[in-house]
Amino acid sequence: MTDVKKSTRRAFMGLASAGGLLTLTGCDKLISTPWFMNVIDSAEALSRSVQRAITGSRPVAREYAESDISENFRQNGTTNPQNASYQTMVANGFADWYLEVGGLVDKPLKLSLAALRQLPARTQITRHDCVEGWSDIAKWTGAKLSAVLDIAGVKPEARYVMFFCADPMGMNGNYYESIDIPGAYQPQTILAYEINDQTLPVAHGAPIRLRYETQLGYKQAKYIMRIELVDSYAKFGRGKGGFWEDQGYEWYAGI
Ligand SMILES: Nc1nc2c(c(=O)[nH]1)N[C@H]1C(S)=C(S)[C@@H](COP(=O)(O)O)O[C@H]1N2
Numbered sequence: 279m280t281d282v283k284k285s286t287r288r289a290f291m292g293l294a295s296a297g298g299l300l301t302l303t304g305c306d307k308l309i310s311t312p313w314f315m316n317v318i319d320s321a322e323a324l325s326r327s328v329q330r331a332i333t334g335s336r337p338v339a340r341e342y343a344e345s346d347i348s349e350n351f352r353q354n355g356t357t358n359p360q361n362a363s364y365q366t367m368v369a370n371g372f373a374d375w376y377l378e379v380g381g382l383v384d385k386p387l388k389l390s391l392a393a394l395r396q397l398p399a400r401t402q403i404t405r406h407d408c409v410e411g412w413s414d415i416a417k418w419t420g421a422k423l424s425a426v427l428d429i430a431g432v433k434p435e436a437r438y439v440m441f442f443c444a445d446p447m448g449m450n451g452n453y454y455e456s457i458d459i460p461g462a463y464q465p466q467t468i469l470a471y472e473i474n475d476q477t478l479p480v481a482h483g484a485p486i487r488l489r490y491e492t493q494l495g496y497k498q499a500k501y502i503m504r505i506e507l508v509d510s511y512a513k514f515g516r517g518k519g520g521f522w523e524d525q526g527y528e529w530y531a532g533i
């Protein structure tokens with residue numbers, strides 16, 4: 279094993295025990311999965327900063343103070359999905375909603391909102407940048423996507439996390455998005471269930487929406503119903519990895 283590999287592995291083990299992952303999954307088990315060794319291998323080819331992001335040692339998007347929070351965080355895109363199944367879930371406070379996690383995982387999951395709220399969480403004050411030319415700052419709280427993925431067990435051949443949403447987009451099927459595995463493991467990548475200490479309202483994506491703070495607004499999928507681990511996003515929609523990507527926007531929407 280190279281020094282880089284050893285030190286990355288050490289850093290991860292430190293983080294895992296500090297963050298309580300040990301009790302969640304069994305650190306040794308996680309570290310010896312072919313998936314994790316694959317990540318370490320590919321990490322060697324990446325820049326140092328990306329490597330840090332993978333091992334989760336620091337936040338990668340700027341975080342703000344409480345006093346910077348926007349008075350009125352805009353609502354954009356779908357603000358109230360007009361399909362009967364979603365409206366039924368709203369009517370009973372998402373008691374029957376669950377997040378489905380499937381595809382290239384060892385253990386497909388169904389997580390209720392209560393179960394998601396039990397997972398390791400993160401709160402962060404960040405700026406949302408929409409390509410339409412506006413930005414707003416909010417405080418987001420949610421389950422770490424890495425925690426969900428660790429429970430499901432990501433298979434080595436998985437390369438992307440797909441997010442399938444409740445809102446229909448005309449003839450194009452429902453809104454959907456995708457991010458890569460290193461992005462999914464960034465510490466700021468969360469499935470947010472609160473905005474500014476309040477339960478996430480319908481307008482902002484209830485019951486959960488993605489916060490992927492290093493990228494633009496359209497990556498922040500609202501109304502998430504299902505997560506799927508895949509090796510390619512070519513077979514979904516028009517094959518570009520997301521609803522707006524299919525209309526011509528970049529898949530890599532770095533800020
Ligand atoms: N499901 C879904 N997610 C979505 C959208 C959408 O229309 N449907 N719009 C995207 C765009 S372009 C932006 S800018 C943000 C808006 O989030 P907000 O309503 O919380 O401001 O959500 C993103 N996620």
Ligand SMILES: [Mo]
Pocket residue numbers: 354407408409410495496
């Ligand atoms: Mo946007």
